[in-house]
Amino acid sequence: MQLSSVQALKEELLSVPRSLVASVSESRSFRVFSARRETAARTIEGIALGVTKNGRDYKLAVRQQETGRLVSTMTEAIREHAKGEVDVRFIGKLAKLAGETSPAFYQAKRRPLRIGSSISDIQTGFISAGTLGCFVARRQSPHYLGMLTNNHVIANENGNAVGSPVVQQGTLDGGKKSTGLVGELGKFISLRASGVNFVDAAIGDLYDDVDFDPRRIGNLGNLTGQADVMTLPRLSTVYKVGRTTGQTKGRITAFDLDNVLVEYDLGDLRFDNQIEIEGTGNKAFSDAGDSGSLIVDDQLRAIGLLFAGGDEGGSNKKGLTYANPIEKVLDALKVDLEL
């Protein structure tokens, strides 16, 4: 659907009589995860509605915050009304108090800033959120500190100018320039629409007055350094903390992976020399909004920067996650981990 059609549909659904949808809230707390940009949304009780990109078109984003027959019935009515042009996901409700392995912990405002926190740039008319991977220091001037994440999280796929604001939480989680400004876009590695990419990486220059914890990773302990994935013991366990799925555990299914074609707004971009990870048990390792997460091994050494994923494949059929090798990221940006 065209953007204007989806927006009109959303307004129409939000004006459905109270008897059908229980109640309508004018809250703009669209607690939805997606690295893809979604327009600000309002909520029907138990359901949030927004707009999500679907290739070059748009779909109605339906985010279920509760379970139950009423929510299911409303979702099916919305699906039918939208002629199937919907993207439905269950996201649950955010708890006020959340443990440091849960997504809610990372979607909240965090001071000191923590590895795994929700961050984004600020775009008029759009809200988004990705993940703050870790903290880095410039090799040439170690007093400079930055927040490592992806280009597509804070540089808008090359579209933002150096100096553009970076907020925590991301705007999708309610972050605002007035209360959430933590830094500004510093160096980023341009994404190439043709040719080969190796990293999707950017740094947000951290403002001096913002407290941060450079080492703590979920409830696992402190970041200890970095390691080359090629030197890890085979079948190593890995972890990440991210804005959407919180703390997750996985295993490396491939490395030195070439010709990984990833869908961006810029087109399908090619990445070489990538790491592939699957979730353990019956869970995916990541989901949309986890972009920028730092991936660590079982000794809490950084091995990769999460940037992409899919919903198919892997031995548990829960999809696969892709990461840039951390040494390539740090070398490209000329920074070191801040420990």
Added chain:
Amino acid sequence: MSDGTDLKTAQAAKPKAYQVFRKLVGEVAVGITPLDDGKYGLKVNLTKAPEKGVQLPKQIEGVPVKVDVVGKIRKR
């Protein structure tokens, strides 16, 4: 999957694997996968299942191949 090989042998077989699979099924991603036996094989990722009747090789230059249908990959 047959027994794995050492890392260098697996890496050397990557270009050939790309050529062979690309002819059979179109664009693929090719990498190294660690195996249970402590050695390495090739991982070949397809975006969709191959057409009926297409026979995919189980090894390339003696290196075992693990094929996975991974669908569309998107920025996260």
